[in-house]
Structures are given as structure tokens and as C-alpha cells.
Amino acid sequence: xxxxxxxxxxxxxxxxxxxxxxxxxxxxxxxxxxxxxxxxxxxxxxxxxxxxxxxxxxxxxxxxxxxxxxxxxxxxxxxxxxxxxxxxxxxxxxxxxxxxxxxxxxxxxxxxxxxxxxxxxxxxxxxxxxxxxxxxxxxxxxxxxxxxxxxxxxxxxxxxxxxxxxxxxxxxxxxxxxxxxxxxxxxxxxxxxxxxxxxxxxxxxxxxxxxxxxxxxxxxxxxxxxxxxxxxxxxxxxxxxxxxxxxxxxxxxxxxxxxxxxxxxxxxxxxxxxxxxxxxxxxxxxxxxxxxxxxxxxxxxxxxxxxxxxxxxxxxxxxxxxxxxxxxxxxxxxxxxxxxxxxxxxxxxxxxxxxxxxxxxxxxxxxxxxxxxxxxxxxxxxxxxxxxxxxxxxxxxxxxxxxxxxxxxxxxxxxxxxxxxxxxxxxxxxxxxxxxxxxxxxxxxxxxxxxxxxxxxxxxxxxxxxxxxxxxxxxxxx
Numbered sequence: 001x002x003x004x005x006x007x008x009x010x011x012x013x014x015x016x017x018x019x020x021x022x023x024x025x026x027x028x029x030x031x032x033x034x035x036x037x038x039x040x041x042x043x044x045x046x047x048x049x050x051x052x053x054x055x056x057x058x059x060x061x062x063x064x065x066x067x068x069x070x071x072x073x074x075x076x077x078x079x080x081x082x083x084x085x086x087x088x089x090x091x092x093x094x095x096x097x098x099x100x101x102x103x104x105x106x107x108x109x110x111x112x113x114x115x116x117x118x119x120x121x122x123x124x125x126x127x128x129x130x131x132x133x134x135x136x137x138x139x140x141x142x143x144x145x146x147x148x149x150x151x152x153x154x155x156x157x158x159x160x161x162x163x164x165x166x167x168x169x170x171x172x173x174x175x176x177x178x179x180x181x182x183x184x185x186x187x188x189x190x191x192x193x194x195x196x197x198x199x200x201x202x203x204x205x206x207x208x209x210x211x212x213x214x215x216x217x218x219x220x221x222x223x224x225x226x227x228x229x230x231x232x233x234x235x236x237x238x239x240x241x242x243x244x245x246x247x248x249x250x251x252x253x254x255x256x257x258x259x260x261x262x263x264x265x266x267x268x269x270x271x272x273x274x275x276x277x278x279x280x281x282x283x284x285x286x287x288x289x290x291x292x293x294x295x296x297x298x299x300x301x302x303x304x305x306x307x308x309x310x311x312x313x314x315x316x317x318x319x320x321x322x323x324x325x326x327x328x329x330x331x332x333x334x335x336x337x338x339x340x341x342x343x344x345x346x347x348x349x350x351x352x353x354x355x356x357x358x359x360x361x362x363x364x365x366x367x368x369x370x371x372x373x374x375x376x377x378x379x380x381x382x383x384x385x386x387x388x389x390x391x392x393x394x395x396x397x398x399x400x401x402x403x404x405x406x407x408x409x410x411x412x413x414x415x416x417x418x419x420x421x422x423x424x425x426x427x428x429x430x431x432x433x434x435x436x437x438x439x440x441x442x443x444x445x446x447x448x449x450x451x452x453x454x455x456x457x458x459x460x461x462x463x464x465x466x467x468x469x470x471x472x473x474x475x476x477x478x
Contacts, residue, residue: 021157027209029157032145033164035202039137040165042195044172045188046130063394065124066264069131070387076132077380081236084375088231089144090204096140097200100133101193111186131387137196139382144203146366146374151436154367155311158360163303166355169296232372239376243385248435249377251428252365253385255320258421260389261396262327262414263354266347268397269410295348302356311361317429319361321422323353328418335411365428368435 021029083092107126145161146154176188183191235241243249311319330346366374400410 021160025153025157028148028206029161031202031206031209032148032161035199035206036141036161036165037168037171038195038199038202039141040168041172041175042168042192042199043134043137044169045176045192045195047134047172063268063398065127065131066387066390066394068124069128070384070391072128072132073135073383073387076136077239077384078236080136080379081239081376084232084372084379085234085236085238086231089147090207093140093144093203094200096136097196100137101196103129103133104189104193104196108186108189111189132383135383135386136379137199139379141199141203142363142382143366143375143378144206146363146369146378147371148206149367151364151367151432154360154364155316158363159303159311159356162355162360163300166296166300166303170300232375234372234376238372239378239380242373242377243380246369246373246377248428248431249369249373249381251424251431252362253381255362255421255424255428256381256385257389257392258417258424259323259354259358260386261393262324262417262421263350264390264393265397265410265414266327266343266350268394270343270347295351298348298352299356302352303360306357310357311364315429316361316364316432317426319357320425320428323350323358324418324422324425326350326353328415331411331414331418365432368432 080092080096083095086092087095107129145158149158175191179188179191243253310322327346327350330349334342334346366378369377396413397410400413
């Protein structure tokens with residue numbers, strides 16, 4: 001009996017030592033990781049097919065597909081803003097995911113009952129749709145997390161939650177390889193839709209299991225718990241206006257823009273080399289799938305070992321500046337050696353650092369903005385600004401190629417951008433700390449009370465007012 005009790009006590013201590021995770025935070029972290037696992041499994045089931053279909057009409061067509069994707073993303077943003085304004089939170093999350101599930105069912109029906117209608121044009125439509133779908137489902141996930149957790153919690157365990165997504169990104173391609181032949185490619189669309197429905201269930205579970213933290217923008221009910229029934233309200237265009245009215249949000253948008261410009265340059269350089277290796281769509285899909293698999297393994301190692309410690313020890317600014325530095329060094333190495341193997345290493349390093357370190361740090365930036373900005377401004381930044389960077393990067397790489405500038409010419413463009421990008425990351429880290437330390441406005445919401453006197457306050461409601469936290473917390477400080 002004593003050994004069992006001692007073992008139970010050691011487990012939370014071990015989790016705290018390894019991941020800086022407290023006992024009461026284990027449940028919400030596990031649910032959030034499961035949520036992200038379902039989202040990334042659905043995406044990675046479909047991604048290799050998206051890339052292979054996009055290359056069917058040549059790489060130049062992908063540049064125009066990026067432009068079409070940016071236009072569609074801009075058109076969808078006010079619709080999403082309208083949903084956020086009019087519906088309750090779980091409702092607009094369910095509507096967003098449900099809409100994408102219906103589209104997947106539509107593509108499945110087309111491939112199953114009218115395969116003769118599938119051609120280059122429908123492949124391009126799928127490419128654009130998937131590119132929009134990819135950004136919105138991940139954006140909604142991270143927006144909910146920024147809404148549920150405090151800045152300190154985001155820094156401590158967003159990287160740990162990201163492990164769930166990485167496992168999904170590894171599991172998705174494996175599941176594709178196991179199911180593609182016995183079920184057929186069209187059925188994979190239904191499997192992906194099923195994982196999205198599981199993601200909706202996980203979102204509902206997270207909201208119910210971990211009540212909101214209190215704050216100036218959270219309405220609290222008479223019983224002491226924030227009202228999940230309240231709508232966010234506001235204008236459908238509020239997110240766009242907020243981005244251009246706030247220096248902080250403009251900085252985040254600029255960081256995302258620079259990141260995607262450089263990532264897209266790498267992406268098109270990879271496509272050029274993959275196209276030169278093989279003319280077969282199946283062979284190309286296999287090469288791209290292998291790159292994805294090894295990249296995700298590298299991401300998983302980073303998330304489990306370094307990311308949380310880097311953010312806690314050095315802060316968000318350093319974590320955000322790592323990716324630009326790694327990218328600049330990678331391009332210099334590519335210019336010196338210029339081989340396909342070096343390019344694969346560059347892309348693997350870029351994507352693993354981006355997903356393993358930069359993404360959790362970037363999402364923690366949104367924990368200190370208002371609820372409306374978490375959903376509406378974040379949607380504009382993570383979708384339209386992201387796709388705008390894709391367009392700029394694609395056209396830049398194309399212009400340099402037409403001018404006859406090879407990898408050496410890319411280095412002359414990428415390295416200066418990386419320096420500006422790194423400086424912006426350092427500034428954002430300092431700006432986030434200033435927002436955390438700034439006194440919060442007086443809230444008229446009642447303090448959550450315990451009716452019985454001995455019931456603990458819910459996890460997300462246990463927050464200390466910012467006005468009594470004037471100093472910066474030390475690394476791993478509890």
C-alpha cells in the first residue's frame with residue numbers, strides 16, 4: 001500500500017521535473033494533445049496527395065495556385081469573423097470543422113461515383129481547398145488553446161501539447177500507407193473526416209473539462225464559472241482592423257509573412273529538385289512522404305527534449321529568433337554544396353525548428369491579447385498573411401529562376417530577410433513580456449467562489465492578477 005502511494009506521488013514529481021507540468025494540468029494537456037493529434041492525422045492523410053496532384057501540370061501552375069489560395073483565404077476570413085461574432089464558441093468551432101467534413105464527403109462522392117470527371121482542374125481545386133483547410137483547422141485549434149490557457153501555461157506546455165500533433169503527423173502518413181490499397185484513395189477522405197469529427201469532440205471535452213481563466217474580457221456566471229454561452233460579438237472585419245491598429249499584432253503578422261516567404265522559397269526549390277529526380281507521380285509522392293516522415297521525427301525529438309526548456313530558460317524572443325538563424329545557415333550551406341541531400345537537410349531543419357520550437361512560441365504570443373483578437377485577428381494572421389507570404393515567396397523564387405540566379409542568388413535574398421526576421425522575433429518576445437507585466441484593467445466580474453468552501457477553484461480560473469506580478473518570472477519558477 002505504501003509503495004503504491006509513494007509511486008503515485010513520484011509520478012507528478014517526475015512530470016514536473018521533466019515537463020514543468022503540475023498535477024492539475026495533466027488532464028487539460030492530455031485532452032489538448034489528443035485534439036491536435038486528430039487534426040494533424042487528418043491533414044497528413046491528405047497532404048502527399050495534395051502535393052502530387054499540384055505538380056501534375058508543372059511547377060509554374062503551383063505558383064498560380066498559391067495566388068488563388070491567398071484570394072480564397074481572404075474571401076473566407078470575413079465569413080469566419082461573422083461566425084465568431086454570431087455563434088457561441090463551440091458552435092463556430094463545430095461549424096468550421098463540420099463544413100470541411102462535408103467538403104471531404106463531396107470529394108469522396110466525386111471520386112467514387114464520377115471518377116471520369118476527375119482531371120487536372122479538379123486536382124487544382126483540391127489543392128486550393130486543402131491549402132485553405134490546412135490553415136483554418138490548425139488556426140482554430142491554437143486559438144482555442146490561447147483562449148483556455150494563461151501566458152505562463154502556454155510557455156510551459158504548448159510544446160508538450162504539440163507532441164500530440166507531431167504524433168498525428170507521423171501516424172497520418174503511416175495510416176495512408178496501410179489503408180490506401182485495401183480501401184482505395186477516395187476512402188481516405190472519409191477517414192480524414194472521421195478524425196476531424198473526433199477533433200470536435202476533443203474541443204468540447206477540453207472546454208468542459210477546463211473552465212476558462214478569468215480576466216477582463218471573460219464574463220463570469222453567478223455560480224462562479226465563466227459563461228460558455230456568451231458570444232464574442234463584434235464586427236466580421238474586426239480581426240483585420242485589429243492587426244493594423246496594434247503594433248504587437250502587426251509584428252506577429254510581419255513575422256509570419258517573413259517566415260512563409262522563406263519557407264516557400266525552400267518549398268519550390270525542393271519541388272524543382274524532386275521533379276528532376278523522377279517524372280512519376282507515385283515516385284514523387286513517395287519522396288515527399290519520406291521527407292515528411294523524417295521531418296516529423298526530428299520535430300518530435302525537439303518537442304520532447306529542448307523546446308519547453310528553451311522557452312522557459314531564454315524566453316519567447318530567443319525561441320522565435322532560432323528559426324531565422326538556422327534558415328540562414330542552411331542556405332549558406334546549400335550555396336556551398338548545392339546537393340539534393342543538403343536541400344533535404346535544410347528543409348528538415350527548417351520545418352522541424354518551425355514546428356518544434358517556433359510554432360509553440362508563436363502561439364504563446366496570442367495568450368496576452370483579447371478574446372476577439374485571439375479568434376478574429378489570429379484567423380487573419382494565420383491564414384491570409386500566411387498565404388500572402390506563400391505568394392510572395394513563390395513569385396520571388398520564380399523571378400530569380402528566370403533571371404538565371406541559382407542557389408547563390410537565393411542566399412543574397414534569404415540571409416538579409418533572415419536577419420530582419422530574427423530581430424523581429426526578439427522584439428516580439430520583449431513585447432509579450434511587457435504585456436504580461438502590464439497592470440490589467442479593473443474587472444467587474446465577480447471572483448469565482450466555492451459554494452461548499454472546500455471545492456478548489458477550477459484550473460483555468462486560478463490566475464493571479466497581473467497587477468501584482470511586476471517582475472519577470474525566473475526560469476522554471478512556479
